[in-house]
Amino acid sequence: MRIQTSKLALVAALGLFSVSCGGKANSGTDARMSDYGTVEVTARLVEVPTGAIFHRELYNYATILKYQIVAVHRGKVPDNAIIYVGHYNPWKPRAEAADSRVKNIGGDSRQFRAGQLQRMALETPMDDFFMGGIVDKYFGRHTGPAYWAVRTNDAD
């Protein structure tokens, strides 16, 4: 009897887990996402170039990452466009990236992985929102202003 009860509990737990995992996809939005930036997109991180993200204690910098647009929620960005986005101190989880120099950035993304889908609130041009070192492994290979990531959440 005890064994049967345990089995039932296990089956129920697995069922709940299955509903949770197979349920509604994470859109990446949150209550504050729409408060930030003039552009809001869901985009896939194409790659993380070698040397684009490093941790060096004395250097605060932004790195430029390449994204393929999947959906445009606000603002004018061509569908399926490739965009280049600057992330401040990219080795830090987004929720911990803001500091006295760069305020009002955040999100729930903990790291940048090639192929990851992210929902982002963006500003442009980046120069109007960030004055500091920029690591741009795509220099000379893209035209137009880069976007500045204000809020970055993971999405499914």
Next chain:
Amino acid sequence: MNRRLNLSLFLSAIYPLLAVCHGQSYAAESPDEAALQAEVHSKGWIVFSSRSDRGDYDLFICRPDGSARTNITRTPEFNEAWPRYSSDGTKLMYRRLHRDQTIDGNRYGEQGILVMAQSNGSQPKTFGDDGDYPWAGWNQDCSQLLCMSQKGFSIVDIASRKIVRTFPRQGFFQQTTWSPDGKWLVGVANSFGTSWSIARLNIASGAATAVNTIDCCTPDWFPDSANVIFSWRTAVEGINNGYGWTQLWRADAEGKSNRLVYAEEGRHIYGGHVSPDGKYVLFTGNVQEDGDPGSSGAPMGLMRLSDAPVIRGKNTELRARFPNAGTGTVLTLPLGWEPCWTFSETPGKP
């Protein structure tokens, strides 16, 4: 040859006396150093930021040989940083930070309040509020300031405090300096494919070009406005865990050629500042990469530019690259940060 030997023997005999005569806290360690001390002693004054005996950063002056070190601010409630003389040496500009604010090696031009004073530190007057006039620097006649903020560059008329011109920042983000001839600015920029590039901007046209790229900082002008002194770190396998040490370099402002000035095994070199006659260079540095303003700083150094390139220490890779480099004559000056040099005598007068 005999004459040189005789001079050397003579200096060898009298250099301790020279040191006493000049009231030096840093005795020469060789006849060559004594000769360089004697050569520069009367060439005006150096102003620099350094910790006082109360633990705050004050501004100090000393003779170029390191003698006559004098605190000219004595403000235990504040930290003072980034002092610069006017071109005639009669005025001084710096940033005043609250005591609890650590000087940031990348942001010092944006920190605190801009202060203008007489070059001996007297009559200090604040100009604006905290954070105003970021990276402000004088023009030749001290009538205008060139400032840089996130919004771009601005030229401010000091008398009216009105902005007379603005132009785009173009990726410049720190350590900007107006050229002596007023036609250019040099600074650290992120718009040339690599962060921490040294770039020059034509103030009339707004055109910007790279002077030297990859991990450069603290650029400053030679008096001719045609050459730039700056720091540059190149990663070298086996040196400082593959990270390398930051070295002092010079380049023509068009970015066509560069030359090593000074490198030292075991210390990053920053804050290069060329003497008003273009013959000597001051610098500072530290084991810590940011110049360590949060701690006690490091001794400044002074050398003849004609002795360059100079390499100190066992950096075999560097010696292989620069086989003609000597060990040079380098004066060790007091602990100091971001020094500035004037040939004027007014800083030392009451």
